[in-house]
Amino acid sequence: MTTATGHQAPDDEIEAAEVVCDELEDALTALGIKLSVWVDLGPGSVPLPAASPTVDLGRCTVATARALTAVLRTGTATAAPCADARPTLAELNQRQAVLSARITEHFQSLRGTVMREVYAVRNFTVEPDREPDAEPSTVAMCCVVCGQSGPAVEMEPEAPDVDRNAARRAAAGWVRRHRDENREHFTYRLVEASPYRLVPGRWR
Structure with a gap:
């Protein structure tokens, strides 16, 4: 968590905002979402006490935004797909099992089928x-x-x-x-x- 010091807010408000940022960042990290979170103290031209600190979630990718939306709607995170992600061993084994089942089903469907060739004499x-x-x-x-x-x-x-x-x-x-x-x-x-x-x- 970081703090953007555009203007000095009351210490208790800053401390509360920092606690919220830490909790939000930890919760998102536990769900597999990496998002930059920091405290924004607002523009320096705003006089006290109106310049209360706000929590800025920063810029994020479209995939991160979708994952955060899923968390808010269902309470479960959906990991953003990685372009160069490789399948795990368990996924490969599952794919092999599905392919083997399809091959077996195909050969079973061919049982009883007689392949005949017809020849003609000239x-x-x-x-x-x-x-x-x-x-x-x-x-x-x-x-x-x-x-x-x-x-x-x-x-x-x-x-x-x-x-x-x-x-x-x-x-x-x-x-x-x-x-x-x-x-x-x-x-x-x-x-x-x-x-x-x-x-x-x-x-x-």
Whole structure:
């Protein structure tokens, strides 16, 4: 408790005001409210005995004002919330218990629920790829001894037999060159490749 000495009041009035300030400050502190309380002796221009001391509660925050209002209305104090206050261990345990109860209730509600997945089967047909972006048909000779292959000769997928035979002869020309470099390689294989694709059909 402090005393603002703007003007000297009678000693008995000052002493009584100081006692009231001390009692009020102690009562508020016991309820968890910190409020500055002091005796205001009034302006110096007021003559005695009119200049009786008053109790000034000072400036306070909005939270403190609300807490003081709660004390006056209900007789119990409500602590002002702190911006950086951390929950206590008891509060954390209570939150955990509430969360665990909700999780348990959720899983119990799922009991008896059958999760089913439905699959459908579709027929596909393997057909020659006639799309514009399909790969070309090729023919090439491969050495069975060493596995080396000659260059692939391209041809149209629907090429007539005359063109196919011409492509085979062109591919066979590599055998002679390969034989000149590998005198012991006598076995070869003709490999023809044609593009195919899967065509989706109806669902079953």
